[in-house]
Amino acid sequence: MDKKIDFLMDDAIRLIKESDNILIASHVQPDGDSIGSILALGMAIEKLKGKVRILKVDDIPSDYQFLPNIELIKEFDDENIDLFIALDCGDMERLGSGKKLALKAKQIVNIDHHITNDNFGDLNIVSPSSAATGELVYKIIKKMDVQIDKNIATCLYTAISTDTGSFMYSNTTYKTHLIVAELLKIGININDININIYQSRSMERTKLFLDSLDTLEILLDDKVAIVTTTQDMLESNDAKLEDTEGIISFVRDIDTVEVACLLKEIDESEVKVSIRSKKAIDVSKICNKFNGGGHIRAAGCTIYGSIKEAKKLILKEIEMAFR
Numbered sequence: 001m002d003k004k005i006d007f008l009m010d011d012a013i014r015l016i017k018e019s020d021n022i023l024i025a026s027h028v029q030p031d032g033d034s035i036g037s038i039l040a041l042g043m044a045i046e047k048l049k050g051k052v053r054i055l056k057v058d059d060i061p062s063d064y065q066f067l068p069n070i071e072l073i074k075e076f077d078d079e080n081i082d083l084f085i086a087l088d089c090g091d092m093e094r095l096g097s098g099k100k101l102a103l104k105a106k107q108i109v110n111i112d113h114h115i116t117n118d119n120f121g122d123l124n125i126v127s128p129s130s131a132a133t134g135e136l137v138y139k140i141i142k143k144m145d146v147q148i149d150k151n152i153a154t155c156l157y158t159a160i161s162t163d164t165g166s167f168m169y170s171n172t173t174y175k176t177h178l179i180v181a182e183l184l185k186i187g188i189n190i191n192d193i194n195i196n197i198y199q200s201r202s203m204e205r206t207k208l209f210l211d212s213l214d215t216l217e218i219l220l221d222d223k224v225a226i227v228t229t230t231q232d233m234l235e236s237n238d239a240k241l242e243d244t245e246g247i248i249s250f251v252r253d254i255d256t257v258e259v260a261c262l263l264k265e266i267d268e269s270e271v272k273v274s275i276r277s278k279k280a281i282d283v284s285k286i287c288n289k290f291n292g293g294g295h296i297r298a299a300g301c302t303i304y305g306s307i308k309e310a311k312k313l314i315l316k317e318i319e320m321a322f323r
């Protein structure tokens with residue numbers, strides 16, 4: 001871990017120790033890293049200080065309901081916040097309803113690993129070389145001298161496993177494995193955790209998956225794959241937007257494909273776009289053009305327009321990226 005991040009963590013811990021009303025939050029459309037990270041840090045701060053609050057800014061996907069103390073994530077409207085800790089969040093907009101509270105807080109600590117993070121905090125611990133925010137939270141908890149118990153370890157393992165694609169993505173480093181080795185030593189049940197995260201797909205989600213795959217188009221010498229999920233599909237399958245999880249990685253896994261793109265219709269004038277790549281293309285750059293962001297191999301953005309318009313715009317940028 002580089003020295004600068006190390007010092008910044010000491011500053012963050014000092015703020016945590018000095019502050020009375022601490023609120024932890026992460027991004028809308030939460031994933032395993034955001035939920036695992038806020039729960040793990042929340043439990044650690046609770047051990048240290050006896051109280052903590054974790055803000056709910058969006059619905060928690062069913063995949064993560066098994067996590068210990070998930071009920072700690074709640075809505076709050078108390079604006080008396082001394083320290084607001086944002087985790088896994090590239091900018092303030094991503095905090096959703098949490099942005100209002102962050103702006104009222106006396107101090108903001110921003111802990112993240114997105115390369116596109118805009119340093120919105122008073123203290124910014126941004127480490128793009130970390131595979132997951134969960135890795136940074138692990139280090140902070142160790143430095144806080146709080147014992148990592150099975151509950152905290154379960155949340156950290158979930159954060160790191162999901163953000164590394166089960167330790168397959170190129171963001172996975174030997175440090176990732178050293179941290180996870182420590183988590184396993186604590187005695188977490190990885191079989192149970194993995195069944196909960198990866199082997200519990202609902203029938204609704206499965207049917208949505210099939211409908212979405214039916215829209216598959218392969219373009220640019222079979223290097224680009226694009227699929228669409230519409231509001232009609234969500235409705236007819238009784239599925240939610242979060243149920244699109246897993247579609248894009250399936251499409252990316254086609255042998256000839258370098259870039260996979262999923263268009264999720266929000267309404268007739270808004271489309272959420274997710275992009276993944278394998279080796280050559282930096283998809284965070286593509287998403288940056290539409291004010292989105294993320295990582296080199298996984299990024300997202302919102303395009304205001306119809307599915308048809310969004311597809312045209314994003315394909316143009318993907319095509320440029322191949323030149």
Ligand SMILES: [Mn+2]
Nearest residue numbers: 033088133163
């Ligand atoms: Mn993350």
